[in-house]
Structures are given as C-alpha cells and as structure tokens.
Amino acid sequence: MSWTQADADFAAEIAVAAGKLLQEVRASRDWEPKELGKAGDAAANELLCHAISIERPDDGLLSEERKCDGSRLTKSRTWIIDPVDGTREYGEARDDWAVHVALCIDGRPELGVVALPDAGLVLRSDAPPALQPLNHPPRMVISRTRPAAEAIAVAEAIGAELVPMGSAGAKAMAVVRGLADIYLHSGGQHEWDNAAPVAVALAAGLHATRLDGSPFVYNCAETWVPDLLICRKELLAEVTEALRATAAAN
Template identity: 60%
Template sequence: MTETDAGLARRLATLAGRLLLQLRDNEDTNAKALGDEGDRAANRLILDALRRARPDDAVLSEEEAADPARLAARRIWIIDPLDGTREYGERRDDWAVHVGLAIDGVAAEGAVSLPAMNACFCTAAPPSLLAENRPLRMLISRTRPAPEALAVARALGAELVPMGSAGAKAMAVLRGDADIYLHSGGQYEWDNCAPAAVAIAAGLHASRIDGSPLVYNRADPLLPDLLICHKARAAEILALVAGNA
C-alpha cells in the first residue's frame, strides 16, 4: 500500500530525529559545530527520502536555496530539519524536526518530532486536547520574548514558560503543558508549517496574530508571526493583540 503523506512525514521526522540523537551522543564538539552538522545531516536524510518517495513534489527547506519553480507547485514539502539549532547544540531537550506538506498554500499534513523527548506528533493521529491550565501558561522565547506575548500574558494573568524551538512550543500546547503560543519576532514558513498542520489537525486554533490565515509557498518565505491556542480562547487573544498594536 502506498504510504500516506502524513505517514511519510512522521517516518522522516522520526528517522531524522534518531540521526540527530546519534550524532549528538557521539559527537564531542562545540555547540555551534554540532548544530551545523546536525542541520546538514538531517536535511540530507529528509531530502533524499522525499526525492525517492515524492519525486513530483516541490520542496522548501531552511537548509537549501529556494527553487523559484516551487511557486507553480500545488504540493510543497516545507522542512526544518533541525528547529532549535541552539538548543540542540547545547544538548537541551527543546528542539524539533519539522516535516510539513502545504497544498494550495495551506498547511495540510505534517509531523513534528521531539527526539530528545521520544515523541512525534502527526496530523494523522494527533492526541486529544486537554483542558486549559489554571492559571493559563504562555510560551515565550528563551532569548527574545515577544512584546505582544508579554502584554497578552499580563492581561490574562498567564504564567510565562520560556522554551526553545517553535516546534517544541507548538507541541507543548498540544500536550497540555502550556496553553498559548504567541510569536511575533520573525519566523519563516519552515518554522511553522508542520507545527501549524499538526495543531489544526488536533483541533487547535492556528493563525497569524491579526487573525488572518497562515499561507505557504510564497515568493518570500518570511511568515513572521503565529498564534496557536485553544479555539475558544482565540478571539480574546486576538482582541488583546489588536488593542496593544
């Protein structure tokens, strides 16, 4: 039987994660060199496998020069082979592998692997959502907390939860470890395609912070802001963001 797109995404995210763990455990080098090697190795594994499994699909990866021909494609795999390179190099747990598929500009299928946590989340079988925490928990960047996120957290009385990669943050909402991921500090399509696909499949809200939809496979892959939260909370958060604009 032909492998589904979701199954392929999960398999490749898992395989790349295993490779990254092996490299991290066997490589005795500094954080930057380890991160660079991890990016290269995971990217090579995923792209080689995609060329074999989906030769007619376009690909956009953080680690490859973008091919302008992709803009005419309906189906494009959007890859971040190592999201959270700094965290990986520092041998932390909050890094991820993103394998996403956008169809007609929409994040349709994908998987986010959290290798150091022995977890992989996929659009085909997302976990059931848990109730929001009390007090609410707001995810923020470890190094560059977004002003909008801090303002919304104050308004909601939410606890701040610093964390590394975008994928790790998005999956923390899925897991129930946090409730709101609001980012405005700049991202690219590979940072949020797979996380958004998985979040939406699980029944979460995912959009730009002005409420507009996330659109993929654009000429400029910059997709600078993102909100992932429970659907019932989205209108309140979007109104708070607009009020602080």
C-alpha cells in the same frame, strides 16, 4: 489533489529517521555547540531531502538548509521541512528542539509531523492527541532568548503564566499537548519554522492563524512569516482583545 495515508506515514518515518540521525551525530564525539548545530543540520537535511526527492519526485521541496531554485512555486504539493528547529537547544542537549516535516497543498498546511526526539515524541496531524483541560491560570510559551513584547503584554493583561521554551515546534506542541494554552509570536519566522506545527495544531482543534486572524499561506516566493498565534479556542476572544488593547496603547 490531496494527501494520502502513505504521505502521512512517510512524513512520520523520515522525521523520526532524521531525529535518530541527529542524536547519533551528537553522540559521535565531543562538539562545540555551533559546530554540532551545523553538522546536525547538514546531516538531517541530506536525509530528508534525499528521501523526498526519491519517494516524492514530482512534489516541490522547501528546506531551511537547501537553496531554493524556485521550482517549488509551480507545484501544487510542496514539502516544507526544518531539519533542526531549535539548533541552540539541540547543541545544548535540551529536549525542546524538533524536526519538522509538512506537506502543503495549494498553499494550505494539510499534513504535518513534528518530532521531538529527545522527548521521545512524534506528533502527527493525521493522528492528533486529544486536547487536555485548560491550565488555570492559562500558560503562554515564549522564546527562551527573544520573548516578544506583545506576548508579555498579552500575558500580563489576561493573567497568563509565562513559560520560556526553545524551538517553535516545541512551543507549538506544548499547546497541543496541554502543557500550555497559548503561543503568541511577533518576532518573525520562516515557513519552515511553523508549517508542520501549524498543521498539527489545526488538526488538534486549536486556533492557528496570523495575529490579525488571517490564515497561513505557504509555499510563497517570500518565506518570511511575520507573526503567529496558536491557542485554545476558549481563550481566543480574550487574547484577541488583549492584542487590540496592546496595539492601541502603542
């Protein structure tokens, strides 16, 4: 079983619709940031889950904002969504938040859409952008609020410039777009944080795995994903060696 162009267009359509709804919610009145995050999450989640349940009723569904009943675990095709990736950034009216829609088939991230509504961008695995020239020195995106110690150590080892950024989707797409070359995270995420970004990154020709090089497997009973590395393949050997040296030193 595989995905179709109709699946890809559907994923993009609902990601864009959710992004527009989130912007409308934010503009509807003055909000406290945390209150806005909750309202936006709820509204976008309802839109996405309703659309998938109506248009793809036989598929599984996993959302950050929806209690999982376990039925997805019996499905070959499962949609994994994050209605607002980067709630803090959304609440602060920054542009580094995202909407994630992924279709995983037998655990593989086969299709992904990452919408960056305030940046006016939609990145799709079925039509990934061409990779841009490497940055010199290389640039590594890290969390604005919780930069991973391993990422900082690797950046120092290879002479990379650190670029703080918001959501996981925005950071991954910065590498896809050529604004950065490396996204290394060891602080843990959930499947909805990286399924769509990983699908787009792989389709664009980037390296995207766990830190130990193992592939991502999605639609698991345990949704926790301890770490990830998305980077240009030209830098993989250098980054991997720096990771090994960092681990040995600790």
